[in-house]
Amino acid sequence: MAINYLMEECSRNLATSTRKGLIPRVYRxxxxxxxxxxxxxxxxxxxxxxxxxxxxxxxxxxxxxELLDGNSVTLDEFGTFSVSAATDKAVTNPDEIRSASIYVKNVNFIPSPRLMKRMETARFERKTK
Known part of the structure; x- marks a missing residue:
């Protein structure tokens, strides 16, 4: 059991050199x-x-x-699901925004420490193109 990866050019290389950097990309x-x-x-x-x-x-x-009711959901030893919100309009006064203009930006997942610990055992193999 191994996770395959490809090496590809980093599109946001902040290095000052003209040489492009490479980063691993997981190949599913x-x-x-x-x-x-x-x-x-x-x-x-x-x-x-x-x-x-x-x-x-x-x-x-x-x-x-549960997420629609404003709760976060923790599956013990797996991780926690939660919702983040956003609006299209930047405001400085909370009275300027109505609840109808707020939407779900994302459903977030934060892995548990146990899941992350298990992932430390991951083996990687380079995939040839």
Missing amino acids: KMNITIGKLVSRLAGGSHIRKTELKLAIELVREQIIL
């Missing part, structure tokens, strides 16, 4: 969907696949509902 092998994840977790049992898929979908929907 595939995107694991809920269906693929369930298949990998379930092994071969059809009933177990159905139950796993339903459980994942229920957790996903509840996370969405």
